Amino acid sequence: MKNVKNNIQKRNRRNLQFHHKGIIDVQFNWIFVMIAGFVMFLFIISIVFAQKRSADTQAGISAANQINTLIKGKQQTANVYSEITIPLEKVNFQCDAAYDTFTFKIENAQPTPLQTEIIFAPQNLATNKIIIWSQAFTVGFPVSVFTYISTDKSMILIYNDSESTYASQIYADLPNNISRRQISDPTEISAYNSYDHVKIICFEGSGCPPANYEYMRIIPGSSTTGGVTAPISNMQVGLYDYGTVIFHKKGSTLPDSALQTTYYITESGLYGAIFSDNVGFYNCQMSRALKQFEVKRSLVESRLLLLQNVLEPDSECRVATNTTLELEIKDMRNPVLNADNVSSLYINSKYLDARNTDLQLSSCPQIY
Amino acid sequence: MKNKRNRGQIQLGETTAVVIIVIILLVIGIVFWNKVSVSNVKDINTQSNELAVIEIANMIPELPELKCYESGVNKVKCLDWYKVLAMNASINNPDDTSTFEFYNTYFKNSRITVVRMYPEPGAGPNNATNITIYDAKINRSTITSLISIPVNIKDYAAKKTYYGQILVEGYYNEQ
Numbered sequence: 001m002k003n004v005k006n007n008i009q010k011r012n013r014r015n016l017q018f019h020h021k022g023i024i025d026v027q028f029n030w031i032f033v034m035i036a037g038f039v040m041f042l043f044i045i046s047i048v049f050a051q052k053r054s055a056d057t058q059a060g061i062s063a064a065n066q067i068n069t070l071i072k073g074k075q076q077t078a079n080v081y082s083e084i085t086i087p088l089e090k091v092n093f094q095c096d097a098a099y100d101t102f103t104f105k106i107e108n109a110q111p112t113p114l115q116t117e118i119i120f121a122p123q124n125l126a127t128n129k130i131i132i133w134s135q136a137f138t139v140g141f142p143v144s145v146f147t148y149i150s151t152d153k154s155m156i157l158i159y160n161d162s163e164s165t166y167a168s169q170i171y172a173d174l175p176n177n178i179s180r181r182q183i184s185d186p187t188e189i190s191a192y193n194s195y196d197h198v199k200i201i202c203f204e205g206s207g208c209p210p211a212n213y214e215y216m217r218i219i220p221g222s223s224t225t226g227g228v229t230a231p232i233s234n235m236q237v238g239l240y241d242y243g244t245v246i247f248h249k250k251g252s253t254l255p256d257s258a259l260q261t262t263y264y265i266t267e268s269g270l271y272g273a274i275f276s277d278n279v280g281f282y283n284c285q286m287s288r289a290l291k292q293f294e295v296k297r298s299l300v301e302s303r304l305l306l307l308q309n310v311l312e313p314d315s316e317c318r319v320a321t322n323t324t325l326e327l328e329i330k331d332m333r334n335p336v337l338n339a340d341n342v343s344s345l346y347i348n349s350k351y352l353d354a355r356n357t358d359l360q361l362s363s364c365p366q367i368y
Numbered sequence: 369m370k371n372k373r374n375r376g377q378i379q380l381g382e383t384t385a386v387v388i389i390v391i392i393l394l395v396i397g398i399v400f401w402n403k404v405s406v407s408n409v410k411d412i413n414t415q416s417n418e419l420a421v422i423e424i425a426n427m428i429p430e431l432p433e434l435k436c437y438e439s440g441v442n443k444v445k446c447l448d449w450y451k452v453l454a455m456n457a458s459i460n461n462p463d464d465t466s467t468f469e470f471y472n473t474y475f476k477n478s479r480i481t482v483v484r485m486y487p488e489p490g491a492g493p494n495n496a497t498n499i500t501i502y503d504a505k506i507n508r509s510t511i512t513s514l515i516s517i518p519v520n521i522k523d524y525a526a527k528k529t530y531y532g533q534i535l536v537e538g539y540y541n542e543q
Contacts, residue, residue, distance in 0.1 A: 115473040142432035295458075295470045299433050303454035310525045360439060365450065365524035368437065 140352030
């Protein structure tokens with residue numbers, strides 16, 4: 001009986017030992033499962049975040065590629081209007097005149113360099129619809145194609161309180177898909193506060209908004225020095241020939257400050273000023289455009305020099321070619337954007353057009 | 369007890385073997401995936417280089433600085449021979465590299481030759497048959513692809529039209 005009791009006690013002790021071991025095993029298993037589960041959870045979360053980052057980057061790159069393709073396409077054809085819908089993106093344009101570089105950057109994507117494209121746009125856009133329009137920039141001979149970028153959240157307000165023909169002309173000539181309105185009273189401006197970018201333009205002689213608004217004043221065919229507006233030349237010039245533009249800063253007491261005054265030449269140049277939101281960006285793009293102008297001018301000069309060598313001496317064709325070369329082409333060398341140059345470039349371009357027609361009528365090789 | 373210890377050792381060995389096999393399979397998978405990816409990248413790179421050459425070849429006849437204009441209207445697939453010569457002189461001017469630098473952004477790593485094929489031009493200073501207007505001059509061991517585009521070439525001084533070709537060779541490094 002005593003033996004049986006002892007045996008039962010022994011068995012119970014052994015069972016208790018095994019049971020303790022089982023409890024420790026189960027606890028270790030749970031700790032192991034928790035650690036492994038946590039590691040796996042972290043791993044899955046990191047994959048999800050990596051995928052999200054990758055998808056964002058891909059969307060940015062894809063949007064940048066779409067914009068890039070559209071911009072480069074515009075370089076081949078002038079006066080074309082296009083729209084592109086992209087996922088809501090922040091687009092930034094950077095122009096550096098010192099290094100002659102221009103880039104655009106979409107959030108989450110690397111900056112895309114646009115080495116030859118001349119683009120006028122607000123420097124920062126937050127949009128899912130980009131509107132692109134282009135115009136040829138020709139100064140007698142073709143130089144480049146200017147591209148203008150806007151959004152459906154941009155508005156051009158043409159201030160016209162005295163039935164200005166310039167205001168009506170520019171209103172009619174902008175593409176219908178680009179939002180623009182003619183206004184005659186400053187109180188009307190507040191109705192457009194919901195737009196991201198509002199550009200107010202006005203003309204010399206037809207009134208401008210009060211000084212507490214930011215606006216751009218256009219003075220066709222004139223220059224402004226120390227607040228005095230004077231004609232650049234004695235020629236009768238139209239709105240799209242050349243002129244002065246003043247980017248008036250909000251509240252500025254010096255509306256004609258030299259820093260905010262710049263110049264335009266041709267219709268495409270004027271649109272460039274209208275689509276730019278500050279004078280620095282406009283001047284930077286025009287500086288790049290004039291560098292391209294110099295390359296194209298040097299090619300025309302080179303071609304005329306080669307033609308001179310093969311044309312009969314004293315022939316009408318050779319005399320006309322030589323005159324064009326000496327009087328216009330060489331005179332247009334290395335222009336910078338200033339009042340004198342815009343008028344002389346305009347005058348020379350008109351002479352070039354006339355001489356080109358004359359050469360063609362005389363069955364001579366044309367200038368361009 | 370001894371049996372249980374043996375069984376535990378066998379289980380530990382099995383687990384270790386499974387872990388090692390899984391790691392080996394993972395390594396093989398990663399190596400294979402890497403090779404496939406590298407091969408895909410090479411294919412994409414080659415395709416992109418070939419597309420770049422096609423893009424350049426299509427762009428050249430559309431450049432206003434090379435195109436023929438008559439009465440202010442440009443002619444399709446037509447090059448003005450004196451514009452070709454002028455571009456050749458300006459791009460290859462050793463004293464002023466600004467024109468080369470400007471066109472480098474368009475023509476990139478390529479060599480562009482304009483060939484007058486028919487009728488054969490006679491002798492004279494501007495009567496060459498081949499003019500290489502642009503050459504990025506990358507060493508010739510690089511792989512190239514060649515595209516040719518037929519064009520009309522007008523000599524407005526001699527009032528002649530030639531049939532010719534634009535040859536575009538794209539240089540790119542073998543990966």
